[in-house]
Amino acid sequence: MATTPTTKFAALIYRLGSEPKRSLKRFLIGLGLFALAVAFIALGYFYQPWWQIPGLLLLAVALFFAIWGYLGIFANRFAQVIAATHPPLPVDDNAPPD
Numbered sequence: 001m002a003t004t005p006t007t008k009f010a011a012l013i014y015r016l017g018s019e020p021k022r023s024l025k026r027f028l029i030g031l032g033l034f035a036l037a038v039a040f041i042a043l044g045y046f047y048q049p050w051w052q053i054p055g056l057l058l059l060a061v062a063l064f065f066a067i068w069g070y071l072g073i074f075a076n077r078f079a080q081v082i083a084a085t086h087p088p089l090p091v092d093d094n095a096p097p098d
Contacts, residue, residue, distance in 0.1 A: 038059075
């Protein structure tokens with residue numbers, strides 16, 4: 001990602017994908033919270049229905065983290081594609097050709 005972003009979209013992609021390890025950590029936290037939320041919802045289904053309420057609240061938080069993390073992972077991959085397909089521009093456009 002040594003190239004300078006040329007559009008706002010590319011700048012956003014580079015910013016979101018700049019820390020892939022943090023994005024993976026967010027995604028795994030969201031995945032773990034999702035599993036915990038499903039356990040609460042199942043507990044409420046089989047025993048006391050009020051267990052489903054914390055499960056649903058936890059599900060919203062889990063989806064937020066999982067989507068945020070996955071978006072960062074995807075942005076990192078997509079930034080690599082952008083960098084590979086758009087080579088950096090020369091520094092001096094007015095230089096005579098070689």
